[in-house]
Amino acid sequence: MQDRQGLATRVFPSDRPVDLPPVLLLHGIASSGNGDWVEPGTVSALNDAGRTVVVVDLRGHGDSPAPASAAETGAPAQAQDILAALDGVGVETFDIAGYSLGARLAWAVAEEAPARVRKVVLGGLSPVEPFSMVDIAALRKAVAEGVQPEDPFTGMIAGLVGSRGPEHAPGLALVVEGLASTPFEPKAWPVQTPPVFVVGQDDMMTQGIERIVDLVGGAELITVPGDHFGALAGAEFRGTVVRALGQ
Template sequence: MAVRTFTPGRAADRPAVLLVHGFGSDGHQDWVATGIAPALAEAGQEVIVPDLRGHGDSPAPSAAGEAGATALVADLLAVLDEAGAGTFDAIGYSLGARLAWELPTAAPGRLRRTVLGGLSPAEPFEAVDVAALHRAVADGTEPADPFTAMIAGMVRAHGDRAAGLALCVEGLRGTPFAPRSWTGDTPPVFVVGKDDMMTRGIEQVVDLVEGAELVTVPGEHHEVLAGAGFRRTVLEALTG
């Protein structure tokens, strides 16, 4: 996997922080261009910013099984192990938040603080007609289902990366998000945009975690990351 690492500007007694981007994005777009990764490094943490499989500069999956939630979380843990991060903080946005939810179970005792931004309380890809999506990517056949057609349009906009992203959709559809309980030692901070329709009903997930905090900031789903409210919440949650 492609990984960017930011060295802290000054020493601080805090673990490295893993930043996990959303679907169809990459580490640079979500975390570097928004200034969040540099800000965390300046505050004293080593910052680890991978591109998920099929995204950014990382290789595309060769099969859907390589792009399900379990496989993607295993990729993230491999990145942390390679970086020597025994304990770590994590920030995820959208798909990244869905994957970060699994980290305390996949790496017991290693996760310290967590911020889950733009998390959908349900698995959006469960409604995708996967066969129609693959056809749309392969030969341009427009899916009859409007939601699948929307996803197909988003995926095809990535050109040569479209086939890999379609496999990611299939893999994630096969490992849907179904939160039951939070297994980490410290409850996460949830952050949602005031106008983000994708996070409607997030209170149902927050209520599963005793002591969890829900913070609402301005913006819709694709505006939150670049906003001052999100950056301020992240810095307070991790460095406070």
């Protein structure tokens, strides 16, 4: 079997490097590393703090190749993709900041390679698996034929998938399908240092996150201004990432 193509990966070195590992940034669903991390200024803020930053586009997103099947987009498979991308740029030990889907996959990366992960920020993390509520057959039909799903939530996901254009929609639908087949069911935190959870004060997607925080002894929960999208773009979120990973 031919090896699948790796993820699009960019490294942003600092002009004033400090003696800390690189920071891996993981974006949300139907977004990209550029949209979630470069444009809002998080990469620049981390560089200013002396950190080298690694930004990947998840499979089916940004400049990364589309998946061939849903088997390539379950959480464990995506974690292996991410680790292979880090191997490709020579990064062994690293910190992680992930947002929304990126936070979900940051947890999966920590499970796959706990000895390589130093500190983690989990932003905008849903305490449940939202994609398990998607009618996959209806989503496939929406992408292939433009048929609007009857279920409102599936219709919302179909709209999100379709918003990236016909060239990305089939791959994004496979991402949703793969994640639905490997739902988020967190147990013990695998890394020695507990993570920092960051949520927007008006973010409905993170309601009930305290249940997940309570699973991790010593974890910190920080609330910043904004809803699910506004929090990510805010200065308080950027500052929290820099401070939490800089200790």
